Amino acid sequence: xxxxxxxxxxxxxxxxxxxxxxxxxxxxxxxxxxxxxxxxxxxxxxxxxxxxxxxxxxxxxxxxxxxxxxxxxxxxxxxxxxxxxxxxxxxxxxxxxxxxxxxxxxxxxxxxxxxxxxxxxxxxxxxxxxxxxxxxxxxxxxxxxxxxxxxxxxxxxxxxxxxxxxxxxxxxxxxxxxxxxxxxxxxxxxxxxxxxxxxxxxxx
Numbered sequence: 001x002x003x004x005x006x007x008x009x010x011x012x013x014x015x016x017x018x019x020x021x022x023x024x025x026x027x028x029x030x031x032x033x034x035x036x037x038x039x040x041x042x043x044x045x046x047x048x049x050x051x052x053x054x055x056x057x058x059x060x061x062x063x064x065x066x067x068x069x070x071x072x073x074x075x076x077x078x079x080x081x082x083x084x085x086x087x088x089x090x091x092x093x094x095x096x097x098x099x100x101x102x103x104x105x106x107x108x109x110x111x112x113x114x115x116x117x118x119x120x121x122x123x124x125x126x127x128x129x130x131x132x133x134x135x136x137x138x139x140x141x142x143x144x145x146x147x148x149x150x151x152x153x154x155x156x157x158x159x160x161x162x163x164x165x166x167x168x169x170x171x172x173x174x175x176x177x178x179x180x181x182x183x184x185x186x187x188x189x190x191x192x193x194x195x196x197x198x199x200x201x202x203x204x
Contacts, residue, residue: 001145002137006152009135013153017160022117022195027161029090029188030110031168038110039165045111046161047154049118054150078120080200086117087192093185095178 023046030039136145174180 001135001140001148005135005137006148009149010152010156013156017153017157022120022192023114024160024164025188025191025195026086026114026117027164028168028171031165032171032184033168034105034110036162036165036169038107039168041107042110042114043158043161043165045114045116046118047114047158048111049115050154050157052119077200080196084193084196087189087196089189090185090192091189093189095182095185 026042026046027039030042135149136142171184
């Protein structure tokens with residue numbers, strides 16, 4: 001693919017991936033509670049979800065969502081409701097570092113949670129359908145360009161997820177008192193509330 005398009009894609013993706021969203025908030029939360037190594041199962045679930053969304057986008061689901069305001073609205077509300085639920089779970093955890101009834105104490109449960117959070121945002125499909133094609137040169141072979149773009153995206157996304165999880169793991173040392181744990185849980189809960197609200201009221 002064209003080198004200038006690839007560099008532009010890297011710069012843009014670095015900024016987009018760094019922005020705290022549902023996936024990054026989950027990595028930060030799990031990194032704090034379980035450590036960054038245990039959070040790799042959460043990351044695997046998130047990447048599986050992103051892979052599903054990108055595959056669906058390649059088969060035209062992005063165009064369907066873009067054309068159907070009702071379907072987009074319904075999926076958006078489902079995703080927002082799930083994020084608010086995660087926020088409530090974190091908020092009511094109080095001074096306990098582990099989320100009550102979150103069932104995230106096994107690798108498989110963390111994987112499923114990462115998968116669910118990644119799939120809860122329909123805008124990710126539109127991202128794959130509207131953002132990625134802008135960096136594809138129609139005069140060059142398509143398949144090779146898509147492989148380069150997707151590989152680049154997953155490398156950047158995984159780097160930021162590890163950074164957020166590692167940051168959360170270091171934050172765990174600061175959480176030595178129940179009052180700090182409660183403050184952290186309320187902060188994570190408020191962040192999930194905010195992201196869910198933004199998703200619910202966001203326009204296309």
